[in-house]
Amino acid sequence: MLKITEDSENLDLFNYWRIECPVCGKVNKFQTLKQNAYTEKERDTDFRPKKLSWKNPVYQNLNPLLHFMACCESCFYTREFDKTFREWKKDQHFQEKLLPSIRKKHLKILRKKDSSIKKIGKAILPELYPFESAVLKFLLGIIDENLNPFAQNFNLARYYLRIAWLFREKSEKELDFEKKSEENLDEIFNSVLFSQKESQVKIKKLQTEVEFFLKQKKDTVKTRISKSFSKIEKKLNSLEKSLDYLKSLIQKENTQIFFECLCFEDFLFYLKMCWAEVPINEKEALELAFKYYQKSYNKNKALNQKIQVSYLLADISNRIGDLESAKRYFDLTMKLGQDFLERHRDDMIKTALAQKVLELSKSQYESLKTL
Ligand SMILES: [Zn+2]
Numbered sequence: 001m002l003k004i005t006e007d008s009e010n011l012d013l014f015n016y017w018r019i020e021c022p023v024c025g026k027v028n029k030f031q032t033l034k035q036n037a038y039t040e041k042e043r044d045t046d047f048r049p050k051k052l053s054w055k056n057p058v059y060q061n062l063n064p065l066l067h068f069m070a071c072c073e074s075c076f077y078t079r080e081f082d083k084t085f086r087e088w089k090k091d092q093h094f095q096e097k098l099l100p101s102i103r104k105k106h107l108k109i110l111r112k113k114d115s116s117i118k119k120i121g122k123a124i125l126p127e128l129y130p131f132e133s134a135v136l137k138f139l140l141g142i143i144d145e146n147l148n149p150f151a152q153n154f155n156l157a158r159y160y161l162r163i164a165w166l167f168r169e170k171s172e173k174e175l176d177f178e179k180k181s182e183e184n185l186d187e188i189f190n191s192v193l194f195s196q197k198e199s200q201v202k203i204k205k206l207q208t209e210v211e212f213f214l215k216q217k218k219d220t221v222k223t224r225i226s227k228s229f230s231k232i233e234k235k236l237n238s239l240e241k242s243l244d245y246l247k248s249l250i251q252k253e254n255t256q257i258f259f260e261c262l263c264f265e266d267f268l269f270y271l272k273m274c275w276a277e278v279p280i281n282e283k284e285a286l287e288l289a290f291k292y293y294q295k296s297y298n299k300n301k302a303l304n305q306k307i308q309v310s311y312l313l314a315d316i317s318n319r320i321g322d323l324e325s326a327k328r329y330f331d332l333t334m335k336l337g338q339d340f341l342e343r344h345r346d347d348m349i350k351t352a353l354a355q356k357v358l359e360l361s362k363s364q365y366e367s368l369k370t371l
Contacts, residue, residue, distance in 0.1 A: 011056045011058070012056075013033055013034050013037035013038075013054070013055060013056055013059060014031040014032065014033060014034065014037075015031065015032050015033075015034055016029065016030070016031050017029070017030045017031070017032065017086065018030075019070070019085070019086060020089070021072040021074065021075060021077055022077065022088050022094075022095075022099055022102075022103070023072065023075050023077040023099075023102065023103045023106050023107065024072060024074050024075035024077065024107075026072055026073070026074040026075070028070070028072055028073055028074075030067075030070050030081060031067065032067050032081055033064055033067055036055060037054065037055055037056075037059070037064075038052040038053060038054045038055060038059075038064070039052070039053050040052060041053050044165075044168075045315050045360055045364065046161065046165075046312060046315045046316065046319070048165040048168065048169075049064075052064075062130070063130065063131070063134060063166065063169060065134050065138075065162055065165065065166055066126060066130055066133065066134040066137075067081065068080065068081065068134075068137070068138070068162065069081060069137040069138060069140070069141045070085060071121065071124060071137050071140055071141075075106065075107070075110055076110070076117050076118070076120070076121030076124075076140055077102075077106055077140075077144060078137055078140035078141040078143075078144050079141065079144065080141060080155070080159075097149070097150075098148055098149055098150065101147070101148075101149050102144065102147045102148055102149075105147045106144060106147055109143075114274070116143070116271060116274055116275055117140065117143060119271065120136050120139055120140055120143075120271065121136075121140060123136055123258075123267065124136050124137060129258070129264075131166060131169075131170050131264075132258065132264045132267075134166050135163055135166050135167075135264075135268075138159045138160075138162055138163050138166075139163075139271075139278065141159050142156055142159050142160070142277070145159070152296075153292045153293075153295040153296035153299065154292070154293075154296040154300070154305075154309070156288075156292040157289045157290075157291075157292035157293040157295075157296055157309075157312075158289075160279065160285050160286075160288040160289035160292060161285070161286070161289040161293075161312070161316075163279055163285040164279070164282045164285035164286045164289060167279075167281055167282035167285060168282050171282070185250070189243065189247065192243060193240070193243065196236055196239055196240060196243075199236060200233070200236055203229070203232055203233070203236070207229045210225060210229075211226075265280055265281075268280050283319075283320055286316050286319055286320050287320060289312075289316055290313060290316045290317065290320070293309050293312055293313050293316070294313060296309055297309045297310060297313065303336065303339070303340050303343075304340060304350070304353065304354060306336055307333060307336045307337050307340055307353075307354050307357055308353065308357060310329050310332045310333045310336060311329070311330075311333040311357045311360065311361055313325070313329040314326050314327075314328075314329030314330040314332075314333055314361065314364070315360075315364070317329060318364065318368065323368060326364075326368055327365065327368050327369075330361045330364055330365040330368070331365065333357060333358070333361040334358060334361050334362065334365065337354045337355075337357055337358035337361065338358070340354045341354055341355065341358070
């Protein structure tokens with residue numbers, strides 16, 4: 001008898017939660033990834049996890065960012081899914097000082113005829129549109145963060161940066177997929193077309209041979225046979241037309257439809273008409289992340305967070321093509337990092353991030369200097 005070593009519990013990489021929505025009271029079921037669900041194999045310079053190794057390969061196409069935000073399925077109130085949110089009922093400051101104002105403002109927007117929260121919330125369908133749903137959940141999270149009387153610029157920046165990561169991953173996957181599948185399809189189409197041309201040549205040859213053979217025969221027989229050849233030729237030509245039609249069908253099917261919009265970008269444009277801070281692509285998301293990291297840097301007092309923020313400001317500047325700001329912020333990061341390392345020389349844990357950021361800044365600063 002075979003022994004099943006992997007039970008279903010080991011393969012299920014999710015934790016399940018039931019949490020009451022602070023705004024409308026609905027008890028939502030959320031799922032979050034277990035801590036050991038995957039390990040990171042590679043990161044981008046802005047800390048985006050680039051390559052993941054999943055404990056269960058079934059999930060290899062899942063982006064963990066889809067579960068970063070928790071969105072109420074009834075009123076669409078959205079928060080980062082962390083311990084603070086899970087334990088909001090124990091958080092007196094949130095309940096007394098923040099929640100009444102957030103609830104009032106959130107419900108007011110939700111009730112509006114042309115409510116942006118409702119439009120975005122209704123478009124979230126993770127099974128059908130995982131990338132789009134992840135982006136939209138971050139947008140809702142940004143709306144609700146803005147409704148908080150103590151809105152954190154640092155959080156807004158982090159959410160926009162994650163939207164940029166989602167766009168980046170999508171472009172990378174599309175490039176890879178389109179290149180492979182287009183190459184494959186083209187190859188097959190070309191081989192079918194080639195066989196069709198080959199058949200045409202062979203049939204022409206056959207026709208010449210037959211005509212030679214029929215030289216002495218009656219004209220009526222010759223006409224019948226010649227008609228039959230033109231029928232074959234017509235069929236071969238119609239095969240070429242059918243192939244063209246098939247190609248156009250595939251191209252049409254490949255155009256993505258998102259709700260009533262032609263594509264997701266159109267849906268974002270539509271939202272942008274009422275809310276300017278809706279990013280349409282990675283660059284716009286990075287620009288918004290930059291804006292809020294900059295605000296956060298100016299207000300932040302903690303040195304270790306300042307180092308992280310100034311590094312991200314440098315990396316983002318570099319990515320959006322503002323090389324002068326990139327140099328300035330890398331330089332600032334190196335100064336702050338050096339200062340931090342000297343102050344906490346004996347604390348390896350405390351200095352680990354500063355050390356990493358310092359190394360990254362040095363190498364990026366050096367490559368910018370050579371430009
Ligand atoms: Zn709710």
